[in-house]
Amino acid sequence: MTPAAIWAIALPWPADSDLGFVLPVPVLAVMALSGAGILLLAGGQSSAGLRATMAILGLTLLAYPCLLAMSAASRGGPLVAGAAFAGHLIPLTMVSVIPVLAVSVVTARSRRGWIAAILLVTAVTTVVDITGVRVLTVLASVVRMSGFVLPIAATWPLVRNTAADMRRRAIVCGMASVVPVLVIMLCAMLGFAEDALGIGGAAVSVLMLGLTGCAVAIAGLTWGATRQRPTWLMRRSAILWMLAGVLAVVTLILAAGGVLVASAFVRAPVAMLVGVLLTGAVGLVSVRLHHWAGRLIDPRAEIETELAGLGEVSGHRRMALQQVLRKVTGDPSLSLAVRADDTWLDADGNPISPPADAVPLGRAGGDALVICSRPELSGRIARVGDWGSLLDPAVMEAVVEQEAARADRAAAAERSRISRDLHDGVQAHLLGIALNLQLSGRGLEEPGARLLVEETVVGLRDAVSQVRALAEGGAPTVLVTDGLGAALAHLVRPLDVVTQTRLPERRHSAEVEETAFFVASEAIANAVKHAGADHIEIAVEETGSVLTVIVTDDGVGGADLRLGTGLRGITERVAAFGGLLVVREARPRGTVVEASLPCG
8 A cells, every 4th residue: 555545544524424434444445455455366366357357346345444544634626525425436347347358358259348337337337426416316326326237148158058167267257246245235234234223334345345345256267267376266165155244244244234225214124024925035046046156157057958958869979078177177178988898988989008107987897988188176076976877778778789789790600601502502592493394494395384394483583593692691683673563563473372562762861671571572572471461462652751551351250460580570670670579360251460650
């Protein structure tokens, strides 16, 4: 504090000064020293705008008690008196601007419009005050007090769009924006106290100390929130304790204000009851707000919130968890490894060998590992605690994929074995029969018999081609080249029992046509082999984005999806494709097999 400030504060303060109140020297000294401290904090700011506004706050808070003391001692004339009268305006404006500037620095989101609105409110209300019109000045005071809501509206919405360290910094800036509102509430309560209890001088001293505390709190909070290296203010416990203090002060001010207001209209016992009810109501809201903030900055709650915000991520749970962990830790190179059986897989499903310093998650031994590029992030991940509900879906996804891959490999091996067996056994046998028939047919003199043998040979060769395609996991050649309608027509051509067909003309995707073909072929085979049908009808219809295959026979009926492997196999195949298979009794007898397949 400068010698000039010490001289001004030490000036005698007459009891009958024009200011109408007396401020003790200790109060003036606290105000001046606080201004000097804020100036020191301003020097450590990296943001030029924030450094300038904090310097203005420190200078005006240092000058304000000096101007008040000089005006009370009639030193400096009208200029000093006017400056003392309006000396609170600049500090009150700066305490509104600083949190908004700080959250802008923290989140890299411009808040110039909000700052302009705050400055405009101050300028307009000051001009109105100068006019001296009582109605307008009262209205200006109301607008000025309401303007302290602007910093809250400018800072807190940005908290939702942040994560990890940035979220904590934004929350601290948000708490700084609430501090001026506390001062306004204190002003209102002191106004009622002055009228009800006649404590004018003491009320002004408390008010000045409240303004000073407000400025110091905002400067300290924003200084901690904008430091490049995290300070103790960024710890979860510190934030929750500060928030608890703010909420406690709000509760006490509202309760005390309620008692003071009520005492002006009702007797003391009723006023005390009002205070108790207000304390309970505001306290309940404060507790809920405190719990909400705890969830907001708790690592586990933050991860759960971010995962929920991604929506449905089935099939990509590991990638989603890795993305969220990168966001909440601020480490863009973080990677997640999940163990399936004895293999570690990364988020893309590729086998990896995790480093020794990877952070284990889950139960003993770790169901997953987090590989961080910065060792200091390990503690934040460890503070999540039980990872069960967060990790289980990702681990299960990896296990299912491993099992599916193992099943695919086994199926491919089995298909290869069957293909070899068919090639070396059934296929060779069918080709031998076809060759014998062809040679035998050459010796036939009857043209009709020779034609029948040639058709049989062609049919056998087609059967060989279909057996080869099925063994290799593919579809019949005619289905691939000519489509579902041609393939079904080719399938039923030798069957006299198929009396009616309605087949599609346009093509569909290979998956749709292949599934529909196997449904129809299995249903026809069952009708011929097991049902003893005399008539079979096939219909393939397209309605909107659904392709329906209907096979109806007049056999003995009694088909059961639970018996045999044929119908059960096509049921599973249709379900895997996202369709529905229905088997029901036909009237007066027989069976209807109906499959609905998405084709949109």
